[in-house]
Amino acid sequence: MSTLRNEVSNAALLARAAFDYHNQGWCEFRQPFPADQLAEVKQRIEEFSRTRRPEVVYEDGSDVARAVHGCHRYDEACDALVRSRILVDLAETLIGSRVYVYQFKANIKAAREGREWPWHQDFAFWYHEDGMPSPDALTIAINLDEVHENNGPLRVLDGTHRLGVLESVSKQENRASNWKDDVSSKLSHAVPPELMGGLLADNKMSQFTGQPGAITAFHPCIVHSSSNNHSNDRRSILFVTYNSVNNVSTSSKRPAFLVDPDTTPV
Helix, strand or coil: CCCHHHHHHHHHHHHHHHHHHHHEEEEEECCCCCCCHHHHHHHHHHHHHHCCCCEEEECCCCEEEEEEECHCCCCCCCCHHHHHHHHHHHHHHCCCEEEEEEEEEEEECCCCCCCCCCCCCHHHHHHHHHHCCCCCEEEEEEEEECCCCCCCCEEEEEEEEHCCCCCCCHHHCCCCCCHHHHHCCCCCCCCCCHHHHHHHHHHHHEHHHHCCCEEEEEEECCCCCCCCCCCCCCCCEEEEEEEEECCCCCCCCCCCCCCCCCCCCC
């Protein structure tokens, strides 16, 4: 009987998440990620962030880690996380098909030193840089630390997932080709400033705050950003992007730790 109750409860959580995701472009999954598994992954991420390897990206002009990419490709704990049913079931429910891991990263905002991520849409990068045919993908965010309004939470503009890719003509003609621009505070495909005023005026802004283990998912076209970390608290968030097996990218030249070439379903 308890197994049946759990299945019914999980189905209800997935149904609520799907309703919110398709209507506002993001959703909370009201069941935290298991604490013991999360603690192990957090420890691994902290260890990797202190090493010198291509997967570790630093804040501009410093040795402060900004992000760690692709850990699921070489670490058993991270690999197990991306295959966990809680994440895979959520991704497959929201996308509507089998999925594979497209990207895996931990974005780290060190206390007082973590820099912003400008307003952007993830699909702009995946479409232009990797040849992803359509936005049949999503990103699931899992808090590794407590995230609050002062340490740089993710901010999204509700409903902007319906707008398609937003960019100016000049941006279309002058694309950056250096993958390092895609992971810095000077994003190559940021939403043009001339569009942001109207977007901010016309759309509600939501912030993803919460305790370690809190899970949210967001659409590839939703406009989002995060501010500098103005607090004494580190803010680390794990981002796992799942793509539909029917939506494989065709032309990515970026490193495998940024865009996983393995399209095997999880």
